[in-house]
Amino acid sequence: MHGLLSVSGLKKVYEGSGRRVEAVRDLTFTVDAGELVCLVGPSGCGKTTLLKCMAGLLTPTSGEVLLEGRPVSGPPPGMAVVFQEYGRSLFPWMRVGENVELPLKQKQLSRQRRRALVADALESVGLGDAAGAYPWQLSGGMQQRVAIARALAYEPDVLLMDEPFAAVDAQTRADLEDLVRGLWRDRGITILFVTHDIDEAVYLGERVLILSASPTVVQEQLKVDLPSERDQLHTRVDPRFAELRTRVYEQIQAAKRGVVPGA
Amino acid sequence: MKHTRPDDARPKSTRPRQAGRPGPANAALGAAGLAGFLALCEAVPRLGIVSEDYFPPLSRIADALVTELGDRTFWTALGDTLTGWAVGLAIAVTAGILAGVGIAVVPFLREATASTIEFLRPIPSVALIPLAVLLYGTELRSVLLLVVYASFWQVLIQVLYGVQDVDPVAEETARSYGLGTWARVRHVLWPTALPYVMTGVRLAAAVALILAVTAELVIGAPGLGARIMVAQTSQAVPEMYALVVVTGALGLVINVGARTVERRALAWHQSVRGEVAV
Amino acid sequence: MKRLALRLFFVVALPLLLVAAWWFASAGSTDVYWPPLRTILTTFPDVWTGERLRDDVLPSLLRLLAGYTSAAVVGVALGTVIGSYRRVRAVCEPVLEFLRAVPPPVLVPVIMLFAGIGDTMKIAVIASGCVWPILLNTVEGVRAVDSVMSETARSYGITGAARLRHVVLRSASPQIFAGLRQALSIGIILMVISEMSASSNGLGFTIVQFQRTFAIPDMWTGILVLGLLGFLLSVVFQLVERRVLGWYHGLRASSRRS
Secondary structure, three states: OOOOEEEEEEEEEEEEOOEEEEEEEEEEEEEOOOOEEEEEOOOOOOHHHHHHHHOOOOOOOEEEEEEOOEEOOOOOOOEEEEOOOHHHHOOOOOOHHHHHHHHHHHOOOOHHHHHHHHHHHHHHOOOOOOOOOOHHHOOHHHHHHHHHHHHHHOOOOEEEEEOOOOOOOHHHHHHHHHHHHHHHHHHOOEEEEEEOOHHHHHHHOOEEEEEOOOOEEEEEEEEOOOOOOOOHHHHOOOHHHHHHHHHHHHHHHHHHHOOOOOO | OOOOOOOOOOOOOOOOOOOOOOOHHHHHHHHHHHHHHHHHHHHHHHOOOOOOOOOOOHHHHHHHHHHHHOOHHHHHHHHHHHHHHHHHHHHHHHHHHHHHHHHHHOOOHHHHHHHHHHHHOOOOHHHHHHHHHHHHOOOHHHHHHHHHHHHHHHHHHHHHHHHHOOOHHHHHHHHHOOOOHHHHHHHHHHHHHHHHHHHHHHHHHHHHHHHHHHHHHHOOOOOHHHHHHHHHHOOOHHHHHHHHHHHHHHHHHHHHHHHHHHHHHHHOOOOOOOOOOO | OHHHHHHHHHHHHHHHHHHHHHHHHOOOOOOOOOOOHHHHHHHHHHHOOHHHHHHHHHHHHHHHHHHHHHHHHHHHHHHHHHHHOHHHHHHHHHHHHHHHHOOHHHHHHHHHHHHOOOHHHHHHHHHHHHHHHHHHHHHHHHHOOOHHHHHHHHHOOOOHHHHHHHHHHHHHHHHHHHHHHHHHHHHHHHHHHHHHHOOOOOHHHHHHHHHHOOOHHHHHHHHHHHHHHHHHHHHHHHHHHHHHOHHHHHHHHHHHHO
8 A cells, every 4th residue: 555655665865976876776655644653763864864755855865755646756745844943943024924835826726715814823832823023033942833824824744854853952842742743633634744853752652763874774663652642741751652762762773783674 | 840852952054964065066067158158259240249349259359358468558457446546445444434433432322423423424436426526536546535435435334344343342341451441442443343344345345446436437537447438439449348348357356356365254253244235 | 220321421421522612712813724613513514515515425335336236246146156066166266366466446447447427436436345345255155154054954945045045154154244234335446436436416526626625614514524425324334233243243252152
C-alpha cells in the first residue's frame, strides 16, 4: 500500500568546488495519512537535506518523493514547512496576521475565507489577539507559534517540521510539544517531525524513524505504543516511555558507530 | 524530567555552502564583462549609433589618454586635484574626530549639539560655491572650503555612532577603577569607535574627491575638473573623455584603497558590528 | 513635563546661540562679503518673492524630482536583476565599480555634449549621478536576502511577482534606502552645479547671478535658501524612511535589547 507521503531510494550528493559530499545515501519510508512520525538521528546526519528534498526545495540526486502518488518536483501545494529558524522564516516587515495571510493570497482564496483561516489558525495556537503585532515584538516561542499558525492556515495535507523547537527554552518547548500533539489530534493532519532530541521524538511520535549517521539510511523504525493521551508529567515517567527512549538512544549510538542492523 | 539538549541546539544556518565567493570563475566573468563594456564603447560610435562628435570610439579616447599622460601640465593638474583632496580630507578627518570625541566626553554636549548637527549636515556644500568664489577666487582655499565642509559631517556622524556604541559596562568598569577622562578615551572609547571612524574616513574620501572635482569644474580652481571644462569648451572631446576616465580611475583607487585600509584596521580589531546605514 | 522642557531647551539652545553669535558678530560689519545678518534677513523677503519661487525654485525642484525618480526606478530595477543572478553580478561588477567611482559632477560637461543645456541635460545629469548608489545598494540588498526566508517563500508557493514584491524588495529595502539617501545629497549637488554651469533659471543659476553682480546680501539669502532646501528634503526623506522602514528600526532595537 502506498502511504500519503512516500520516499523511495532517496539519495542526495552535494557537489561543489571539487568536493563531493554524500549527505543522504538511500532512504526509503512511507508516512500514512493522519500519522505523526518523528525522524530522529545524530547531529549532522542529513535530516535537513532529507526534509528539503521532501519539501521540493532540493532536487534529489536519485530516488523520488511521492505525495499522494504524485512525484514531488517543486514545492507542492499540499505541503507546509515549519523551519527551525523562526526569526528568519517569518517576514519581519509584515505583521503576524499578514505573515499568516500571505500564502493564502497566493492561493487566491477570497478575502473572507482568508480572514476566517487566519483567525482560526492564530486562535488554535493561542495567539488570537496577536495578529496586529510584528513578529519581532514576540518571544521566540510565540514566533514559532506564528510559524505553526501560518502552516495550519495553509491547510496542508502534510506538515513538515524541521527541528522547530531546537531554539526555544525548555519550558516553552514542552508547551509547544503539547500544542503540536493537540493540533494533530484535533485536526487529523499528517505530521512529519524532524528532531535530534530523543525524548521529544518518543513523546510526540506515533512512530519514530531512526536515521543513521551520514551518509544517511534508515537505521530502524519504531512504533511508539504509548497511549494517545499524553502529558508532560505522566508520559515522561511512564516505564514504557523509558524503554522506548533507551531503545532509540541505543540505536542512535549504534548509528554513530556505523553499525547497520541486519547488514 | 530533563531534556536532552545536544550542543548544536542553537539555530544554525542551513545556508548551502556559499558558491558566490570571488573565485577564478568570477574573475573570468568580470574580465569578460569589462571586455564587453570596452568593446561596446568602441563599437557604438563606430556603428554610428551615437555620433563620434559626442562619443568618440574607445581607441581615440585611449590615444588622447596617452597624449595626456605625456603632458606635464596634466600631471600638474592631477597633483592639484590630489592636493585639494588630501589636504581637505586630512583637515575634515582631524576636525571630525576631535569634534566627535569632544562631544562624547563633555557631558550634555551630545544632546545640545544634536539638533544643530541635524540641521547643518544636510546643507549642500555646493551652496558655499558663491561665497568661496568671492572670498578665495580660484585658490586652493576655495576647494578646501567645499571639501572640508562636505567630508567633515561624514566623519563626525560616524564618530558619534561609534561612541554611542561604547559598552556602558566597560565605561563604568573604567570609571570604577579610577581611569581619568583621557585614559577612558584612549582605552575604552577610541577602540570601540575606531571601526566607525574608518567607515567615516572611507565615505569622506569619496565625498572629498567629488567636491574637489566640483570646485575645479564650477569655480575653475586648477586641477582635473578645470582641465575637463577647458577640453569641453574647446571641443577636444576625446581629451575630455580621457580626463573623465582618469577621474574615474582616481575614484576607483581611492575607493579600493580606503576599503583596504578599513579592512586592515578591522582585521586586528575584535569588535563585531552591523553596518551603519548612511 | 520638566523632561520635555529640558529636551526642548537642548534642541533650540545651540542653534539660537549660533544665530545670536552671527547676528552680533556681523552687526557692525562693513566687509562687503560679510554683510550684517540683519541686512541679509531684511533682504530675504524682497528676493524670495512668490514669483521667484515659481520661476526659479520650482523648476529646480521639478528637475531634481524627475532626475531622482528616474534614477530610483532604473537603479532599483537594474539592481534587482543584477542582484538576483550570480553570474550577471560577476559580469557586471568591475564595470559598475568603475562607473560608480567616476565623480558625478564630471557628468555635467559630458552630458552637455549630448543634451545641450536644456532641462533634459539637467535631468539626465541628476539621474545618471544618482543611479549608482541606488543601483549598487539594491544589488547588495537583493543578494543578501536570507536563505531561510526565500525557502519559506518557495515552500508556500510565493513566487514571481509576489516574491519580488513581498519578499525580495522588502527585505532589501533598508539597503535600498541607504542608497536613496546617498543619492539625494548627490542629486542636490548635481541640481545646483548643472544650473551653475549652464542655465537661465533655477536656484543654482540665481545664486551665481547674485554673486556675479555683487548683490552680496541677495547671494547670502540664496545660500540660506539652499541650506534650508537641503534640510527640508532630508526631513521629508526621514519621514518617508521612518514610515517604510518602521519594521526595520523596531527589529534592530529589539535584537539590540536581547
